[in-house]
Amino acid sequence: MNAISEPIFGITLGWLPVFLIWLPLSIWLLRKIGLGLKPGAFKWAALGLLGLVLAAIPVGDDVYIQWHFNRLCRDAGMQYEKKIEVDGFYDSVLSSGYEMVERAGFRFVEHRKQVSGKLERVERIGGEWRVTELDRPTARYHYKYLSQHEPIAFRVRKVDIAIVDTETNIVVGRQLIYTRYSGWLDGLWLGFFDARGKQCPTSDKHGDLLTTVLIPTSKQ
Structure with a gap:
């Protein structure tokens, strides 16, 4: 805590x-x-x-x-209208290709390597991993930051994550995360021990936006 x-x-x-x-x-x-x-x-x-x-x-x-x-x-958490069945997606938030293919059941995930930054498509075919380098994302749905650690009020920052349909340029799912940091009094000692801040209390609007909105076709 x-x-x-x-x-x-x-x-x-x-x-x-x-x-x-x-x-x-x-x-x-x-x-x-x-x-x-x-x-x-x-x-x-x-x-x-x-x-x-x-x-x-x-x-x-x-x-x-x-x-x-x-x-x-009051506005923190997930906002979406419906779940969408997809084969895969482009992930610029987690770089979670291998995990999402193996654990979540997507047929492919496109992401950038954490070290080199090269774009790759990860898929598992016949029990074997296949990795293909790409010049640009080919997936229709992009999981991305709209803003990251943006100052939104005094000592409060916002992270805005979205799932975007690139064919229509419509945001089909969105998650707002707010973090508040201490005032000057607690800041005198929290800066040395715990400067992570505090996020909004959890509710039924909180969860994993990615796996809530995008459903692998393999699970349908």
Whole structure:
């Protein structure tokens, strides 16, 4: 579990300096300023405003981040209208040709080699692997990034993955993944231990877009 700060729902290590240092310092400062003000409505209004400012300094950015993140998470996950039967596809996300042919049952997968970047078509015929180098993808359906780690709000990034029908240029399936990162307080220590961020809670919209939308003809 990521120990990302969630100021509304939980307490993390980033709160320790707040309780041990910032809270006592804020109380001392408010009392000192309060002693120098004349009793009356202005005094309490000024102390109240200052108290809000002091409270916002350690956690304000985290509350702002979480608010934006919660709104974006409403649209996170998979979006598609129907499943599509295919022999194979072009994969520029996972480079998963061998696995998808052998485990998922596709007849072929086109992808680029991770080291050389060369485009190849992977298929298994008669129990033997056949690898063919290509100049360009020939598969109709492309599994690709529309955006990758794109800043979408303060300390929030988006990954947008799609399955595109290249004959019609229509996106037939899409998956949005949002990741939020800590505010400055937790960032002081999370940068040393865990800077991966936190993704939206899982729901029935979350899953593997590729194997949800594209169905191998061998399984029909």
